[in-house]
Amino acid sequence: MGIATLAGIGLIAVRGDEQAVGHPAVAAAYGSGTAAIADEFALLLDLRDVYWAKQGRLSVDVSVGFLSALGTYLTAKPFWHEVSRITRHHLASTTRPSRTTAK
Template sequence: MWRRLRTAYADHVGRTERPLLIAWAAFAATFGITRAVTYWLHTGHGPSSGGITAGGRHLHHYNIGIMLLGAVGAVAVRGRADHHRHPMTAAAYGSGAALIIDEAALLIDLKDVYWANDGRKSVDAAIATIALGGAYLAAVPFWNAAARELSHPTRRPR
C-alpha cells in the first residue's frame, strides 16, 4: 500500500506542488498537535503545566516558529539549490508558520489571550489558512491556468 501511495504521489503531484503540499500538511498537523498539547498542559496534565520555560520565564511557541522561519530564510538566502524545495525545508516552513499563527492573537493584542475569547482570532486564522491552502492544492492546474489567463488579458478565448 505505501509503495502504491508513493508511486501515486510521484506520478500525480508535480515537482513545484510537492513543497506546497508538504508545507500545508505540516501546517495543519502542527496546528492540531500544538492545540492538543497546549490544551493538555492548560488542564494541568503533563510533565509541566506551565509549558516551555527558560530561566523561570514562559516561552511562547511562536518563538520556536520564528526560529524555524529564520532557518528556512537562511536556507533560501544561502542554502544549496537542492535544499530550497527539500521536504524538510517545506515542513519546517509549514510548522513554523503554524506555531506563529496559533499565537497570532497574542501577537496582535500583546496580551496572553490564548484561552480567552480574543484567542479565537488565532484559531480562525489557522483554519482559514488550512482551508485556503487546501482549496489551492485541490485545483492547482486550474489556478495556474487562471493566473496565466489573467496575466495576458488581451488573449482571445480558445
C-alpha cells in the same frame, strides 16, 4: 518558536544550495513554523497570552480561515490558468476566418 523557525528556513532559502532548498525537510519546517505563528496569532497582535480566552479563539479562527483561503487559492491557481489558456486557444481557433477560396 515559529518566527525563529521561519527565520532559519529563510536563511536556508537565501543562502542554501539548490539541493537544500528543495529538500522536503525544509518544506516541513516551513509549514511547522507557519502553523506555530498562526497558532499564536493573538500573542503577535496583543502581546499577552489570551490563548484560552475568547479573543484567543477568534485569532485561531481568523488565522485558520486565512491559511485555508490562501491554500485554496494557491491550489486552484494552476487549474484556472490552464482553463483560461484552453479557452483562449479554443476561441482563437473558432473565430479565425476559414481559408477556403471561392472559384
